Amino acid sequence: MSAMQLEVVIDRESPVPLYHQLAEQLTAAIDDGRLEPGDPFENEVALATRLSLSRPTVRRAIQEMVDQGLLVRRRGLGTTVANRKVHRKARLSSLFDDLEAEGREPRTSVIEMEMRTDERAAAALDLAADTEMLSVVRVRSAGDQPLAIMHNWLPPAHAEITLESLEAQGLYALLRKRGVKPVVARQSIGARMPTAAERRALGLRSGQPVLTMTRMAFDASGAAIEFGDHAYRAEDYTIDLMLDER
Template sequence: MAEGIPQLVVDRTSPVPLYFQVAQHLEQLIESGAYPPGTRLDNEIMLADQLGLSRPTMRRAIEYLVDRGLLVRKRGVGTQVVQPKVRRPVELSSLYDDLRAAGKEPRTEILSFEVQQPSEVVAEALGLGGGSEVYAIRRLRYTGDEPLSIMSNFVPTELVRLQADELAETGLYALIRNAGINLKIATQSIGGRAARAAEARLLAESPGAPLLTMTRIAYDDTGRAVEYGSHIYRASLYTFELTLTTT
């Protein structure tokens, strides 16, 4: 159960913080299976000595991995590698990224793209005053040949400059991030209802078929509302996967 020395030499000239170098290396050792679940790490003092670091720095590296659910610490006992399972973090990703990660080859058709005065609901969600304008984007997303989702998104024009042709190629979130906006937190609401006639037509479903609805407000790291989205998905083709942690 005990552990020797990880074959790691920290690079003090690197701009990457030392604690982060150590954390990444440890994470790699765990993910690769070199440190299987249940492995007991040496104590903090010894680890710090082995790497030529101070204890606070070593602690910080371990803390980072504890927060991410890879390690467990117990006072008086020690630090252990946790059972693997699904330890993916909660992600603020877009459907486009999700699909591409799953190898599904997403395709997007832009139904409409315009600049307009926000509706009351949108203005309220984004905290916009009078005179503001938003991009209103309506897209139909396919996975392979099958229509999957109708997405309506609203982004204040003053925050980012958008173009229709870019949206067809990359996800909305990537464009927002590229504009230097730091997406940090989002509130989502997931519900369900039956398909209306127009929606059913677009999605190749029958009227009354079960749909998933999702509305989301995304905020950047200063607390500004950046995007409001109202999406519907074919329940027969899509589920939301998420990981929750206690705080």
């Protein structure tokens, strides 16, 4: 079976990165059923040529979809659409905001805060690999009970953020005060066993798993404003989603 050639419209004047525009439209084709599980996916070279995009741009879009579990690469078979998964947006808020809304006492301890490079975070924020970003690691608690350890990366424009401001409020509230408003995010949720450092920070017993969340947040212009890797005490954290098939 030959791969379907999907109609894709790339706006080269948009501030949204080209790879992200491509990934969003290809993802929509999977979500609305134009591409079904098991369907062959147009290869990188053909897609780049047809859309007049560079191969690295197309490669990054495809890799993003592979990372989300939407596509599967198989040696000798090429890239195919993965089995369908449910993807729904959760509320775009911080854990600090959620705890306050529940009438609980959010506390934050900043355990690392420095400017440094990281290739994965730079790629997520659409920055050059050697860009120094603000790396912040925090433990978020409800009262005296630790709930999450959160590692966030911010573009260098936020280098002057202080430790005191991070301990006093949620990250998104702080960004809004700085004139940066997160309006959309791509979020992946999973589970795994914690690292030794995570186990100590969260007070976990041996064998207890953590719930994980990776999030990229964007402003109204499509610019990436933060990238985060979080680990939560699984027994203390639930995610509520409204699924609507009207």
